Amino acid sequence: MQIYNTLTRSKQEFIPLNAPHVGLYVCGPTVYGDAHLGHARPAITFDLLYRYLTHLGYKVRYVRNITDVGHLEHDADEGEDKIAKKARLEQLEPMEVVQYYTNRYQHDMEALNVLPPSIEPHASGHIIEQIAFVQKILDAGYAYVSEGSVYFDVEKYAKDYHYGKLSGRNIDELYAETRELDGQQEKRHSYDFALWKKASPEHIMHWPSPWSEGFPGWHLECSTMSTKYLGEQFDIHGGGMDLMFPHHEAEIAQSCAALGHDTVRYWMHNNMITIAGKKMGKSYGNFITLEQFFTGKHPLLTKPFSPMTIRFFILMAHYRSTVDFSSEALEAAEKGLERLTETYARLQKLIPAKDSTVDVHGLRERCEEAMADDLNSPIVISHLFDSARAVNTVFDGKGTISQEDLEELKAVWQLFVVGILGLRISDTGGVESGLDAYKGAVDMLLEMRLEAKRLKDWTTSDRIRNRLTELGFTVKDTKDGFEWSL
RNA sequence: GGUACCUUGCCCGAGUGGUUAGGGACCGGUCUGCAAAACCGGGGACAGCGGUUCGAAUCUGCUAGGUACCUCCA
Known part of the structure; x- marks a missing residue:
């Protein structure tokens, strides 16, 4: 299959390092709030990839992390840990908050029919590994200790490696742009980033380390955990486009500094979901949580939308395009999905005839081809709609289908609709079996x-x-x- | 300011240098006690201005508008 690799800005043939095994790492959620529509995008995109790779016969180890330490709040004076802040506000144990939102995230993902990853590691559960990783970078000479914190030496690194190769940034521009920021006295350069941060007294999530009582830096967990579970080189790393810089760039730097070589072979980035043309995000305050979609309780929603409608809505656009949310667009998706669902139910009831007057040949190939072309789910869906017409024609008694064609058609629908697109539809048009x-x-x-x-x-x-x-x-x-x- | 990207019909949304994407809405028809669904048919599009080409929505230049990243972010 072809995969668009952000690193080369082009589609490339996907060749696994150790076929039939494939290592896939995707940046998961920071669990300090309910998942919103934006979180559904990467989850569904990489669920699609996971399902498709599995269909191709690969044995995929899919790792998607839970970030429960380290991310700093943008308006916090002292670089306070997000989760710690929320915990203090609500008088809860940090781990209680983590557990609460993790549960809710997993619940939402299940509703969206997103398969659980093979491993879902927590950053907080890999402090020891992260400390060891920092030590490796220190030993290699690409980091320095400053007042109990450890910083990555970007300038030093940039002399030996290509810093900015993923995002297209160069260090001179970064220098020109970030020198204005203050409160960075501990760092040699403003663009250096923390590998280990000394905890301030009011900071309640902290762990002992050789440098200070503190917590790991923002980008470290992904380098550490991907290496731990997928090896020093693995196939695919995914995440949202907004993570390209600085997060993924920093990850590359950390891994190269510690190991002396790249770890990731294909970088994949899903695009953003927008609302009225603007990115849907926490900092914009314009997000709608998945729960609100399911219940319809949000001023911008005309009605509740089922998880499968959300999933279908996201799959109707290619993952590298932005997709603009609107209630109208969602209603259109809902109707389209309904049509597909009903057709699926009718397909199960068709009675074969001697031969076919409808043409269903090549459907499987066309769908496979679309998927193999960088996961083009909208094209797959358009082919399915084409064949829906054939199914309904036969159902109406205006055409016939042979036993052989019918079996093929059923198999293709089962494979693509249920297996790969992951649309949870029942053969009675909505009613679960067992009743x-x-x-x-x-x-x-x-x-x-x-x-x-x-x-x-x-x-x-x-x-x-x-x-x-x-x-x-x-x-x-x-x-x-x-x-x-x- | 720097970097990357986008601009497709009423709406959403694919797209290869030359042949119908698809969905929703709408209009006409078939079917039908009515309704719903389904099926058939229909119209309309490639931001603007140049260039390359036999031919460009698809390549290229400029202009206009928009977005993302550069700060936590899916």
């Missing part, structure tokens, strides 16, 4: 309605349909029967 009695009862009511219709007893037939509609069912008459969903 046979309940389904039987609804079927019986509709059988009675059918009988009433035969007798032209429209009063009874409408009464049944109207009552079912009131209860939340959707009833649709078909050529010689009915179908329903909840």
Whole structure:
């Protein structure tokens, strides 16, 4: 398959280092607040990649971290740890906050049908490894200790390696731009970044280290944990575009400094979700949490949107494009998904004929081709819609499909809709299986309605349909029967 | 200011130098007790101005508008 590698700014053939094994690392959430729509994007993008690589036969070790230490708050005077601040405000143990939001994150991800990663390591659980990593960088001569903190020596590093190769920045510009910042007396240069930070007295999340009682720097956990679980060289590192600089650039520098070589072979970055053209983010205060989408409780939402609608909405755009949120766009996605879902249910009921009048050939190949081209999910979806037309034509009795074609079509839908796009749809159009009695009862009511219709007893037939509609069912008459969903 | 990127029909959103993306909405038709769904058909587009080319939405230059990163951020 082809993958767009941010490092080379081009699509490249993906060749794993140790096939059939693939190492995949993705930057996970900082657990100090509820996940919003922006968090769903990388989760779903790399879930798609994970599912597709697995489909291709690779054995993927997917590592997605939980950041629970180290990130600094932008307006905090003393560089206070985000989680510590929130914890003090709410009078909770930091770990209690971490656990609370981790649980909620995982709950949201499950709702979005995002598969759990193979390993979900916490930064706080890898302090020892991070200290060792800092020591390695110190030993290599690319860091210095200053008043209990350890800083990465960007200038020294830039002499031996290419600092800025991922983001396209160069050190001279950085120097010109960041010299204005104050409060950086401990550092030799403003663009140096912390590997280990000495904790201030009011800072409650801290650990002992050779340099001070403190906490690891912002970028260190990813270098440390990716190396620990995927090795000194691994295949793919993913994350949001906003992490390219400084986070991923710093990661590259740290890893090269400590190990003497690059660790990541393919860098993949998903684009942002915007709202009215602006990036949706915490600092803009314009984000909508996933929970709010699911409940519809937000002024910008006209109604609740199911997790699958959110997932489908995100998959309808290519992961490297920005996607603009609006209630209208989401409603359009919802209707599209509904059409796909209903067609899927009908596909299960089709009765094969001697031969096909509809053409379903090449669907599998076209879908595979789209996926292999840097995960082009919108194209996959467009092919599925094309074949939906064929399914509905047969369902309407206006065409036929052979046994062989039908089986192929079912298999392709199962593979791409359910397996790769990860759309959780049931074969009864929304009702979970295992409720046979309940389904039987609804079927019986509709059988009675059918009988009433035969007798032209429209009063009874409408009464049944109207009552079912009131209860939340959707009833649709078909050529010689009915179908329903909840 | 620096760097990167974007601008497609009413809306969302793909795209290869020459052939229909797709979805939603809309209009017409078929089917139907009604409704819903489905199917068939339909219109419309590539920010503006130049250039390269037999031919450009697709390559190139300029202009306009917008976004992201440079500070925590998916």
